[in-house]
Amino acid sequence: xxxxxxxxxxxxxxxxxxxxxxxxxxxxxxxxxxxxxxxxxxxxxxxxxxxxxxxxxxxxxxxxxxxxxxxxxxxxxxxxxxxxxxxxxxxxxxxxxxxxxxxxxxxxxxxxxxxxxxxxxxxxxxxxxxx
Numbered sequence: 204x205x206x207x208x209x210x211x212x213x214x215x216x217x218x219x220x221x222x223x224x225x226x227x228x229x230x231x232x233x234x235x236x237x238x239x240x241x242x243x244x245x246x247x248x249x250x251x252x253x254x255x256x257x258x259x260x261x262x263x264x265x266x267x268x269x270x271x272x273x274x275x276x277x278x279x280x281x282x283x284x285x286x287x288x289x290x291x292x293x294x295x296x297x298x299x300x301x302x303x304x305x306x307x308x309x310x311x312x313x314x315x316x317x318x319x320x321x322x323x324x325x326x327x328x329x330x331x332x333x334x
Contacts, residue, residue, distance in 0.1 A: 207321045208260075210293055217293040218321060220333060223262035230256070230263075233270045240274045241281050252284050259288060268292070294332035302327050 210217040234249045256266055269290035273282045297305075297316065305311040316327040 207319055209296070209321045216296040216326070218296055218319060218326070218328065219265070220292045220294055221262045221265040221268075223264060225257060225261050225266060226263055230266065233266050236274070237270055237282075241277075244281055248284070252287060255284060255288055265291065294328050296321075296326040296328055298326065 207218055207222065210219065230253055234253065237249070238244065261269070269287050272290050273287050277286070296319070302311070302313065302316055306313060311329075315329055315331070317330055317333070319326050319328055
């Protein structure tokens, strides 16, 4: 199972929405779809892509979404491995204090959030961001 990890950018903290594992069966399906969409890719491309996805902690859902995104949005005749590997959907993480301030200002309620533990620390994420 892919562990949750903290992503920091612009002084804010985020996490990927993807949790789970990367299975061989789903990888085979996704690679077959990629081959249909881009038949000129060399066969070595798929082995390297699959290895890099495993090393980068991809899940079945993240792989499927990344490949769908590239099939729908590739701007060149063929995609690059980095174009697929860079795909992610992230959600903002909130501290307890940030959530409390939002509740006090009437912008949210505690029920609007789910807890996530990352690196031994508890964060909150808006349930609506996870949809």
